[in-house]
Amino acid sequence: MSESNKNSSRPTKFHISGIFDALMPIFATIAALLVGAILLLLLGANPITAYSALIEGAFGSFNAFAETLVKATPLLLVGLGTCIAYRASVTNIGGEGQMIIGALLSTWIGLSFTNLPGWLMILIAFLAGSLGGAIWGGLPGLLKAYFNVNEILSTVMMNAIAVQIMNYMLRGPMIDPEQAQAASQIPQTARLEVAYRLPRLVPTRLHIGLLIAVVLAVLVYILLWRTTLGYRIRAVGQNKDASKYGGVDVKKHIVIAMLLSGAFAGLAGMMQVYGVNYRMITDGSATGFTGNAGFNGIVAALFGQLHPILTIPASVLFGGLLVGANAMQRVVQVPSALITALNGLVVVFVVSSDYFRKRNQAKRVAFVESGQDTQPPGEAKKDLEEVTA
Amino acid sequence: MISDLFTATVLIGIISSGIRLATPYLFASIGEMFGQRSGVLNLGVEGQMLLGAFTAYYIVLRTGNLFLAILGAIAVGALMGLAMGFVTIQLQATQGIAGIGFYLFGMGMSNLLFEKLIGVVENINGFPAVKIPLLGDIPVIGEIFFQQNLLVYLAFLLVPIAWFVLNKTTLGLKIRAVGENPAAADSLGVSVVRVRYFTVILGGILSSIAGASLSVALLNVFQQNMTAGQGFIAVALVYFGSWRPFGILAGALLFSMVNALQLWIQVLGIPIPSELAVMMPYILTILVLTLSLSKGKGPSALTKAFEREG
Numbered sequence: 136m137s138e139s140n141k142n143s144s145r146p147t148k149f150h151i152s153g154i155f156d157a158l159m160p161i162f163a164t165i166a167a168l169l170v171g172a173i174l175l176l177l178l179g180a181n182p183i184t185a186y187s188a189l190i191e192g193a194f195g196s197f198n199a200f201a202e203t204l205v206k207a208t209p210l211l212l213v214g215l216g217t218c219i220a221y222r223a224s225v226t227n228i229g230g231e232g233q234m235i236i237g238a239l240l241s242t243w244i245g246l247s248f249t250n251l252p253g254w255l256m257i258l259i260a261f262l263a264g265s266l267g268g269a270i271w272g273g274l275p276g277l278l279k280a281y282f283n284v285n286e287i288l289s290t291v292m293m294n295a296i297a298v299q300i301m302n303y304m305l306r307g308p309m310i311d312p313e314q315a316q317a318a319s320q321i322p323q324t325a326r327l328e329v330a331y332r333l334p335r336l337v338p339t340r341l342h343i344g345l346l347i348a349v350v351l352a353v354l355v356y357i358l359l360w361r362t363t364l365g366y367r368i369r370a371v372g373q374n375k376d377a378s379k380y381g382g383v384d385v386k387k388h389i390v391i392a393m394l395l396s397g398a399f400a401g402l403a404g405m406m407q408v409y410g411v412n413y414r415m416i417t418d419g420s421a422t423g424f425t426g427n428a429g430f431n432g433i434v435a436a437l438f439g440q441l442h443p444i445l446t447i448p449a450s451v452l453f454g455g456l457l458v459g460a461n462a463m464q465r466v467v468q469v470p471s472a473l474i475t476a477l478n479g480l481v482v483v484f485v486v487s488s489d490y491f492r493k494r495n496q497a498k499r500v501a502f503v504e505s506g507q508d509t510q511p512p513g514e515a516k517k518d519l520e521e522v523t524a
Numbered sequence: 525m526i527s528d529l530f531t532a533t534v535l536i537g538i539i540s541s542g543i544r545l546a547t548p549y550l551f552a553s554i555g556e557m558f559g560q561r562s563g564v565l566n567l568g569v570e571g572q573m574l575l576g577a578f579t580a581y582y583i584v585l586r587t588g589n590l591f592l593a594i595l596g597a598i599a600v601g602a603l604m605g606l607a608m609g610f611v612t613i614q615l616q617a618t619q620g621i622a623g624i625g626f627y628l629f630g631m632g633m634s635n636l637l638f639e640k641l642i643g644v645v646e647n648i649n650g651f652p653a654v655k656i657p658l659l660g661d662i663p664v665i666g667e668i669f670f671q672q673n674l675l676v677y678l679a680f681l682l683v684p685i686a687w688f689v690l691n692k693t694t695l696g697l698k699i700r701a702v703g704e705n706p707a708a709a710d711s712l713g714v715s716v717v718r719v720r721y722f723t724v725i726l727g728g729i730l731s732s733i734a735g736a737s738l739s740v741a742l743l744n745v746f747q748q749n750m751t752a753g754q755g756f757i758a759v760a761l762v763y764f765g766s767w768r769p770f771g772i773l774a775g776a777l778l779f780s781m782v783n784a785l786q787l788w789i790q791v792l793g794i795p796i797p798s799e800l801a802v803m804m805p806y807i808l809t810i811l812v813l814t815l816s817l818s819k820g821k822g823p824s825a826l827t828k829a830f831e832r833e834g
Contacts, residue, residue: 476632
């Protein structure tokens, strides 16, 4: 059995049918949009009108596109964390909690020290945000590595704990003094100093966080495919036993992957505060602060085939869907929740399409080994029958 | 103020609502347990619960028929289970991620349907409390256990039934065999695919009923994201309970009792941060999962897709 039969060690391979594989997520999205079209018809809306409103709302104008990029930024950061963790075969679904803790820590520091130079505080906030996320991701990593605690469960629990900490802090010690006086008691902090806000790129809400996230994507690519650490992280993900025999400290690398994964999500949370809202605000739920970015970032990373560079366009696409959904709601009166449902379908279709990709790969290896260039039609049919049997 | 908690009325109130609030956890966790014992981790419970909750609520709102509402929830849950089964068993997709997909789908669909078809929060007449003759008249005990609604009784009955099915029937043996060693089960003529479809669809149905129990029996209202993470907790309870029905019962009661306590703390206006109380069961679950590493070993083939060799 050759190497390429397993998950290929290179991010993308451009065999001829490899192009077909690379397009799988696109097919999955088209399939999800078709299901969405049927739903729209059932709800009495014209799918063409709805989808054009969605595209127009997401990419139709300078402001719309800027808003799409604002929404794409946290998705990209969470997605980068997802790439690292999932490459190490660690299913981190704690993005929501990691975002919250990163935001809380950086906001608390930003509100506590009000007379630092802006650049210094922003730098500290970056560190604090990453640190908060890293703690919240690293703990489940430690528990998985050394106590064999399933990380899916621990990250879910950590999400729930983070929400309660956030609610407690924003209703209590960190509440906006004005809200503490007012009857409404909205759980939100005071505003950050103007000097502490992330610089904006153009006269829209788009902030420098996007550029930072894109640079980080390149760095994550280098980390995963050009450094020993990245090689080991991926080796642990592909085969724990073989890595152990090869002298890789599996436990350590699981923890490192989770620390990094959490740090990226924490950074996403920090940027929501320092770049978008200039305060931390919620409605008492995780989504109230994160806008579900902790989950949607996973979707974007999966869509980008867990490749940091491909996650960039994937994040823009899903950011666009989120922004466009609101426009669609206005035009055809179909709730924007439709897009959440379709995001779910995209995930389901993408993971399902892996099956066909693996089959293609297995076939390619078989041809190479048997020295065949093309497969006789009869053989292909037999293959299909075996699979469907 | 804290002494308010220890009057008989309040204590009975807490325990009685704790019993009631355990209902959705029990339905969903027992369903999830069957899936996991056969090797399938379904992380989409939350989505299944939300769709079940909406379906049942909508049917009651339009027809007032509670029986029909449960049937509707069962149908929706079965469909969601079938879809999850097709994706994870037939197409061998990564179970955890597929589950997240179904969670997002269920959440989006239930929100969408609610906004489109109903729009405003309306109360309905859900399952009424049924006082069991004689037992319901026992002081204290009767009030706590035997004046609940039908779904509460069913949820608690489900625990011994699940235990019996899993440990004392051929079906249970097949489920466990498929979850521990699918290749061996297969060579003995057990259809791994059929057993897994059965457990995943059963899980979908029970999760959906769990959601319905919230919307038409406990709260008698539907709100967006009303499950608030209970579906994920239900999955965790399976680990917490070491894949055993009575272990799950203990975990479910722990969570529901703390929830009930927290609600009463708020009602009585006791100055303890309710967030702290809500947080405790999660912390406890992590601790239990951490410290019980020896007995907490799950089914060997959990999350592993099965493919015949050769």
